[in-house]
Amino acid sequence: MKFTLSWLHEFLDTSLNARDIAAKLTHLGLEIESVHFMSAGLESFTVAHILSTAPHPNADKLRVCQVQTHHGVRQIVCGAPNARPDIKVILADIGDVIPTSGLKIKASKIRDVESNGMLCSARELGIGTDDDGIMELDASLDVGVKAIDALGLNDVLFDVSITPNRGDCLSVMGIARDLAAAGCGTLKALPPLAALELPHGREVTLASDVCPHFILYEIADVVNGTSPAWLRSRLESVGMRSISTLVDITNYFMLAYGRPLHVYDAHKVAGSFSLRSAHRDEPFTGLNGTNYALAEGTCVIADMHGACAVGGIIGGNASGCSESTTHVLLEAAWFDPIAIAGAGRTLNIDTDARYRFERTVDPSTTEPFARRAAEMIVALCGGRITARTCAGEAPNLTRTIAYDPTFMMQRTGMMVEEARQETILTALGCTITKEHALWHVSTPSHRPDMEGKEDITEEIARMVGYEHLPCTPLPPARLHVRSPSLTDKARSVMIARGLDEAVHFAFTSEANASLFTDDAASLVRVRNPISSELSVMRPHLFADLLPAVARNHDYGRTNLALGEIGTVFFGCTPADQPLRACGVRTGTTGMHWRDQRSYDAYDAKADLLHLLEGLGLSSAGVMVDTTNIPPYYHPSQAVRVSLGYKITLGFAGALHPATLRAFGLTHPVMGWECWLNHVATSLKPKKYTAFVPCAYQASVRDFAFVMDASVAAGELRKLILKANKQFIRDVTIFDVYEGKNVEAGKKSVAFSVTLQAHDRTLAQEDIMAVSNDIITSLHTVGAVLR
Known part of the structure; x- marks a missing residue:
């Protein structure tokens, strides 16, 4: 919001200089972006x-x-x-x-x-x-x-950043009103309006809930030329271009009073006005010369031939005023903020009117400022006001809030006398009715953001000054440590595995999404996409991660490890939007003097198993097989990880070359995915006990077994863990061999088994007994000690 010091003085009688005003506005929560002395650099001209x-x-x-x-x-x-x-x-x-x-x-x-x-x-x-x-x-x-x-440049230009809840300050009058309430001067009263009897003008039908109140003034015999110097100067001083007197007057009222208006050439409007919802793809050409296909439900102001304006956003080119305009229709209306914001986003139109309406315009200003604007048109363009039409009525945005003045001390710790609280609220435009110790505070129509007693307290504190808030230490309290969520745990494990976290929009292109679904028709489509590249909701995190890998490859970063946690979409209900974790690796493990190598499918599998372990699912309880592998994985270099074969927990392995080619990738990429919703339902409540380190030495024994090549090594590991739960603490597979000295169709798998007791050091007899239990257990699947 831009305004000049001289313009502010038209509304506020104050002795403060520019720097004091800037400091006070910041103090009031209206952040100053800049203060520009307009004469700077021009003093010698x-x-x-x-x-x-x-x-x-x-x-x-x-x-x-x-x-x-x-x-x-x-x-x-x-x-x-x-x-x-x-x-x-x-x-x-x-x-x-x-x-x-x-x-x-x-x-x-x-x-x-x-x-x-x-x-x-x-x-x-x-x-x-x-x-x-x-x-x-x-x-x-x-x-x-x-x-x-x-040139009247001995002035100061302020640029103030207005927060979305303070639409009342999007005008010079609104800024002056806030400063006056803070005791920085006296707000100047507007001259009273004389009584004016006018005949009823054109019919206006309100057929849309978006606009409950519409005023139309008809002004005949106007001359639309160049604006007077004072009006041009006001607009140009804040960066707005002067167009013509009629348009400049509407812009002046918007900037000065926060009241958007619009003028139509009456000779270009056919018949009565109807405020209705646009038809689907209804054609409309705006004042900016752009053609639009309006979305169904958009509020339009239409005549017999079609839309003349998009309500609260932009006027139409066909009904706009020009130098030859002699008969004017002046519109002032109130539009629903949420509807205006939605229509503006749909049409991708940013205008000053939309900016104000979607932040709520004071409905009580519709009639008086329409009248004042009509009189200014007559004063500057000549002519006469011939008719007035009023349709609907202004909504009541005032509220009555029950407020106890002692709440100020309770909530903020600030001791503000009741008399001062009353003075501040009255200066802000509130009216107060007292009922014993309780106040009934009626808020002004220009402050719809004041909804409860907390807002009243905030306003009083704002006017008194936040610097007066006492520095009161918080009372001591027990520290309640929040248990990390499943997402937090997953993120920590992924970071520990060396994966860089990626965060993408949930949108992707239809081409990318179709690679990860069997039915392209089932994709969840975005009704109003930002672009064609973001037209559907992603069915898989790979749809975002693989383009990220491709972009990094284009920049020369070929050694990558990326991970992401996010929602995927198979429908519009929460049940169809599960939470997933995914990761990709490509290139090599990094420069190392000894064991640098390329990432392979085992790295992806290790990422997934470590993640499940970190989430609370022991690797001993999960199954690894090669069934039901999705087509975007390599058919012979990927595995499925499940719980008892029935509950899929995820997949891991090399991604299919055809999938990679679709993203322009020619190098192998390893990937994995974890179905976090399945993990969450599979976890059992865990009882945490204090960790007591074992005081006795662990023993490690290695075993090598020969078995059929079709037997999964993971199955053997689980059998070993079950063979003796009392002493077996961990089992690690450290070698899988097929070849010389091993019969064809067979393989050798070597295990390292950690044995430990909590009450003693294991004797040789104990270790031999456990070894026999392991050998006996693996005999059940045809595994023979090598």
Whole structure:
């Protein structure tokens, strides 16, 4: 929100200077983005008078001007097409610096003709966008007058960042109102409106809940020309371009009072107005010249031929005003903030009107400011107000809140006297009815964000100053350590495994998503996608991770280990949106003097098993097989991990080359996925006991068994763990061999078994007994000690 100090003074009688006002606004929670002294860099520029001009002897587009300055007559070469005798202009004298370009003016020769200064355009001075010619000033100005005085630039421009809940401060009047409530001056009252009897104008039908209140003034015989200097100056000072008097008046009311308005050329509107929902793909051309296909449900203001405007967002090109407009319809309405925000996002239109309506415009301003704007149109454009139409009624956004003044101390610890609380609330526009110790506080219509007693307390604290909040230490309390969630545990394990966490949008392209589903028609599609590349909800995290791998490869990063935890989508209900964890590895394990190698399927399998272990599922309890492998994995280099073969916990292995080629990847990529929802339902409540380290030495024994090549090594490991639960603590597979000295169709698997007792050191007899238990157990699957 931008405004100037002089504009603020039209609403607020204050003696504070610009820096004090900036400090107070920050104090009130209205963050100052910048304070710009508009005269900065222009102090030495002055008014000059062109006495005569002559063509440049060596250049067709240049003119040699004789200019009367406060130092006497100077010769200046100028290329502006409007340089001519008898006009007042802005002079940059020798030694001056042009603020927009940094050019320092010096005496020079331009095409062999001496030039002693420069005549400036608005763009060169940084005070406007017009660079078609030099600025032409009021002929009554005296030569030598400072340009900042002649142009009214001895002013200060504020840029304030307004939070979304403070739509009431998106106007100069709103800023002044907040400052006045804080005791920084007196808010100036608007002149009263005289009674005005007008006939009923065009019919307006409200057929949409988005707009409950609509005002229409008809003004005839207007002349729509260039706005007066004061109006142009107000708009241009805050960076808004002057268009025409009619449009400038509506923009002025929006900036000054926070009341968006719109004007229609009455001769371009056919019949009555209807505020209705747009038809599906209804065509509409906005004032910005863009063609839109409106979404069904969008609120439009339509005549007999179609939409004339999208309510609260943008007017239509077909009904817009031009220089030839003589009959005007002035609209003021109130629109539902949520509906405006949704329609604006759908159409991808950002306008100042939308920005205000979606933050809630004060509904009580609809009628009075429509009337004031109509009177300003008559004052500046001539004509007469001929009719008025009012449809619906303004919604009541005021609330009555029960408030106990002692709540201020209870909530904030600030001791604020009741009289001061009452003064502050009254200054904020509230009315108070007292009932014994309880106050009934009615909030003003421009503050819909005040919903409860906490908001009243916040407003009082804001006005008193947050710096007065006492520094009260919190009372001592027992520390309750939150048990980590399943997601937190998974993230910790993935980081410990060396995976970099990736975070993506849940959207992806249909092409990517179709690689990870058997039925493309079942994909969950986004109704209003950000782009065609984000048109469906991802059915798999690989749909995001593999493009990330491809992008990193393009940047030369070929050694990658990425992981992500997120939701995948198979439908629109929560049950169809399970939580998954996925990881990918590609390239090598990194530079190492001894054992650098390429990632393989076993790395992906290890990632998955470590994750399950970290989540509380012992590797002894899970099964590893090669059944039901999804088609995006390599058919012979991937495994399924399950609980009792029935509950799938995840998959791991090399990804299918065809899948990789779809993402432009030519190098092998290893991947894994963990179905966290299945893990969560498989976990049993765990009782935590204090860890007591074993005081007795562990013993390690190695075994090698020969068995059929079809027997899964993981099955053998589970049998060993069950062989003697009293002493066997851990089992590790450290070798799998097929080849020489092993019968064809057989394989040798070597295990390292850790044995330990909690009450004693195991004797040799104990170790031999456990060894026999292991050998006997593995005989059941045909495994023979090698």
